[in-house]
Amino acid sequence: MLAKEFQQRFVDIGVSLINNAYADSYKVEDDQVSLKLENGAVLKADILVLGIGLNPNVELAEAAGLEVGNGVIADKYLQTSNKHIYAAGDVLNYPDVIIGRNRFEHEEQAEYSGKVAGRNMTGAEEVYNHGAPLSYTDVLDISIEGVGEMSRNRDDAIIEEVAGGYIVYYLFKGKPSGILTYNVKVDMDKAREILVNPPKTLDELTGILKPI
Ligand SMILES: Cc1cc2nc3c(=O)[nH]c(=O)nc-3n(C[C@H](O)[C@H](O)[C@H](O)COP(=O)(O)OP(=O)(O)OC[C@H]3O[C@@H](n4cnc5c(N)ncnc54)[C@H](O)[C@@H]3O)c2cc1C
Numbered sequence: 001m002l003a004k005e006f007q008q009r010f011v012d013i014g015v016s017l018i019n020n021a022y023a024d025s026y027k028v029e030d031d032q033v034s035l036k037l038e039n040g041a042v043l044k045a046d047i048l049v050l051g052i053g054l055n056p057n058v059e060l061a062e063a064a065g066l067e068v069g070n071g072v073i074a075d076k077y078l079q080t081s082n083k084h085i086y087a088a089g090d091v092l093n094y095p096d097v098i099i100g101r102n103r104f105e106h107e108e109q110a111e112y113s114g115k116v117a118g119r120n121m122t123g124a125e126e127v128y129n130h131g132a133p134l135s136y137t138d139v140l141d142i143s144i145e146g147v148g149e150m151s152r153n154r155d156d157a158i159i160e161e162v163a164g165g166y167i168v169y170y171l172f173k174g175k176p177s178g179i180l181t182y183n184v185k186v187d188m189d190k191a192r193e194i195l196v197n198p199p200k201t202l203d204e205l206t207g208i209l210k211p212i
Helices: 002-012 059-063 107-121 188-196
Strands: 023-029 032-037 042-045 071-073 092-096 100-103 135-139 142-148 156-162 165-172 175-182
Touching: 092 107, 142 188, 175 188
Parallel strands: 071 092
Antiparallel strands: 023 032, 032 042, 092 100, 135 142, 142 175, 156 165, 165 175
């Protein structure tokens, strides 16, 4: 429902969306870009923006002999397989207290993990427990925030309408695994608390988070 509304906002301002299409190749001719799709269709444009994701840059860590996988593997203190080297930010793969071992690409994660890694380098021995980093985006006049697991590992969702916006509770094995807000501002630390200590029944989920 929200995905449809989100897409419609773009359609309303004249954007054509082509879903379930994969790019095959592109070429530039006479200052025009031609993008060929896998289904054979060719799209012509003045500008092509490639949004194709990223891979963590682990070569330096590998060369230093650190354990790498999806990013640089670290423990709950953000200490890598070499106890003198710590990892933080996008490259960090660590055991998140809410989601489990994972790697995130979010500004908030980079900030918090950087601070903890820094403190631990000076002997703090602090467990990194800022679980489920906040992701956010603002597009058109839509503001979205989320914590937890919102894309994979979910089998249902509860949508609560609040103050003209929505709160979505993603569920995995009957428990909230992620919380997303759509055009409503709530205390996201409280949302994190719900993921750590969910109410006994799903009926009690809605109404906990209040608009601020
Ligand atoms: C287009 C885009 C949009 C984004 N939007 C959002 C958003 O809306 N919300 C959000 O929360 N996050 C967003 N992010 C993610 C956010 O920018 C990152 O999570 C954050 O910048 C990660 O910080 P970092 O310090 O770990 O890595 P980076 O900011 O990538 O910094 C790593 C630095 O290390 C340097 N480096 C790499 N290899 C070496 C080497 N061998 N030697 C020396 N230096 C090296 C790089 O040049 C770089 O300066 C976005 C990212 C992109 C690309």
